[in-house]
Amino acid sequence: MDADPSGERRAWVARLGPALIGFADTGPCRDADAVDAQAELFTLHLSPSQQRGGVGRALLARAVEDLRQRGWRLVSAWVLSGNRNARHFYEAQGWKWDGQTLTERIGSATLIEVRYALHLK
Secondary structure (H helix, E strand, C coil): CCCCCCCCCEEEEEEECCEEEEEEEEEECCCCCCCCCEEEEEEEEECHHHCCCCHHHHHHHHHHHHHHHCCCCEEEEEEECCCHHHHHHHHHCCCEEEEEEEEEEECCEEEEEEEEEEECC
8 A cells, every 4th residue: 555645644632521631743754864655743742741641652553553554654753862751652662763863953942853763564
């Protein structure tokens, strides 16, 4: 199956009652070195009060399964290099750092990100 050619971005939200507690969004990978059928997880965010309760894992699993069903073969995500909790989270879900880094300046701050990847079967 070929990857969804529409280039469609999709988003998921997690709610607790009426409160929004998390969200994730995906779409075609924006990286210059992206390969065919490579998607990107642009955002995975969870309210700090909801972390470590399974909601983040469920959001990520839903997003990854959607990509898999649409024919994507690889998904990547950029993570701040110093965010040990996020890096551990992705690694625990089977993602691997692919060796790529990115340095961005936002105002006076310098952000260093590392790219994680997950092969979809």
